[in-house]
Amino acid sequence: MASSVAFYLLLHQPLRFRIPLDASSKNMPNTAKEWQRHLFDDVLNARYFKGIAERSYVPMLSLIEELIGRDFHCNLGLSWTFWEQAQAFGEPLLSLLIRVLRHPNIEIIGVEPYHSLLPLIDPHMFQRRMRWMREKMQQTFQKSVCITDTTEMFYSDQIYWSLALAGFDAMLVDGRPNTVGAQGPTGIYNGPGPLAIIPRHWSLSDDVGYRFSNRSWDRYPLYAPDYAQWLTDAPGAVAMVGWDFETFGEHHRKETGIFAFMRQLKEELDARAVPTVRLSTRLNGPRAGILTPPLRPLTWAGTGDLNFFLGNRRQWELYQHMQSVYHKARLTERAGYIDVALRLMQSDHLHMLHWYDAQGPEADVSMYFTPGEWWAQGRDAIIAGLNQVFEVFSHGLDEPLLQRLSPTKTPRSHP
Structure with missing residues (x-):
């Protein structure tokens, strides 16, 4: 039986390319800043960000702010490209985001700043960038960052040691059977070094992330009391479920009942005396076992591999x-x-x-x-x-x- 539940939500929006480019030599940029404006479509990115902010970011962050006033705890990751776009978007998102991220009940999970493939390509630069990210989060939100999910929960032996050398305490991975085996996806594991490994409960996460509004799913509709019981029944010290932030309001629109579901879920967990937690508060607890990072990188995306x-x-x-x-x-x-x-x-x-x-x-x-x-x-x-x-x-x-x-x-x- 899970003694606690950790919610993890990732805030990220990409910078979409300008297609087709104006490739005429007379219009070629002269500086790096000009190249960024030339290659990426600022108008397109702003339009997408605005729509998702209205449907997902603002209402879900507002709900989180409401819930943390009632002893709700949550773990939030954000890419630097998301933060840049949030600053450009402005109010009402910006001040809401800052208030939530600075709240004591919120743990900031570090992600690769641009949500890039750097962990696969250059481990030395990857370490530098992760240290840079940690410093930026500290400066911006006055929070130390000790846990990371890298990019798309990329997980391999090389990435594990890169993060350990960069000074992190734990990394998030996707808890599929090929990752955790018979030990199960609930709990905090030791790795080969000092870096702890925290699996996301893959199936329970996907029950919300992918299946919540799927009318052909045999468990549809999913009600908060049932889901709270599934979380409670998961064996281990902490059941961690995680999603893209856009799960709430974008992938599953407001009309599906996703916001009401999350509001009631907090009440149902309270009724079962199962607290929500920041992941760093569980790092000194008992470990579920030992995991050996794979040589071949894994991910939470798709079928779990590259x-x-x-x-x-x-x-x-x-x-x-x-x-x-x-x-x-x-x-x-x-x-x-x-x-x-x-x-x-x-x-x-x-x-x-x-x-x-x-x-x-x-x-x-x-x-x-x-x-x-x-x-x-x-x-x-x-x-x-x-x-x-x-x-x-x-x-x-x-x-x-x-x-x-x-x-x-x-x-x-x-x-």
């Missing part, structure tokens, strides 16, 4: 572009250009290509996340447009590299 991001040739091609452009940007030794390359590595860009040569629910989700404005251009144009982004930026990196080769040359610009 096939969700790299399962077709178009995804693999784009992934190779990401690596090439990133390493080329590193050669410039210019922080601004490296930052643009890191933004180009957001996992969302590969998520949006999962539909290629695929069918079924996962492909449908991928198509849903691909901007509707792109579909008017056609499949082939989407693929060409994504590749063009990397080709154009790669060509643009030639100039700062030439400046490194000819240090006495008057630079055209400075990032």
Whole structure:
């Protein structure tokens, strides 16, 4: 029987590309900041963020603020790209978000700042970025960050040791059978080093994340008393369930009853004397066992492995572009250009290509996340447009590299 429940919600919105790009040489950017404005579609991103903020972020954060006034505890992660867009969006979201994140009942879970594939590509830079994220969270929200879920709960032996060396106390992973085995997805585990491993209860999370409004599900409709009992019956010290924040209001709209469900769920857990907790408060408790991180990376996305991001040739091609452009940007030794390359590595860009040569629910989700404005251009144009982004930026990196080769040359610009 679970002695406590931990809720984890991830706040992230990607920076969508401008497709097609204006690739004429006369309009090429001169600085890293100009490149960011050139490659990413600020108007499109603002439009998507506004709609989701109204349907999900504001109402769900308002509900969380209401519940934490009644001894509710929650764990929230946010990417830096989400925070940047929230600042641009402004009120009423911004002040609400700050109030909630600074509340003592909220644990901030660290995520890779741009929700990128960096953990797979460069472990040394990954450590630097995670330390940077921790400092930024401390400065912005006056909260220390000791637990992380990286990107999409990426989990491997390399990532485990990278996070341990970066000074974190625990990492979140998806608690599927191939991760936790017969030991089960409830509790806090030891790893091979000092970093603890906290599995997300995969099936109980997906009962809400994927199945809540699915009328063909044999447990539909899901009521708060039933779900509270399922959480209570999970064996172990802490049952951790986690979702994308957009689960509430965007993936499952208000009309499905998702907000009322969460409000009542707190009452049902109280009635069963099962507290909600911040995960850091359970790190000194008993451990459920020992887990050995896999050599092959796992994730909470799709079927649990990297096939969700790299399962077709178009995804693999784009992934190779990401690596090439990133390493080329590193050669410039210019922080601004490296930052643009890191933004180009957001996992969302590969998520949006999962539909290629695929069918079924996962492909449908991928198509849903691909901007509707792109579909008017056609499949082939989407693929060409994504590749063009990397080709154009790669060509643009030639100039700062030439400046490194000819240090006495008057630079055209400075990032």
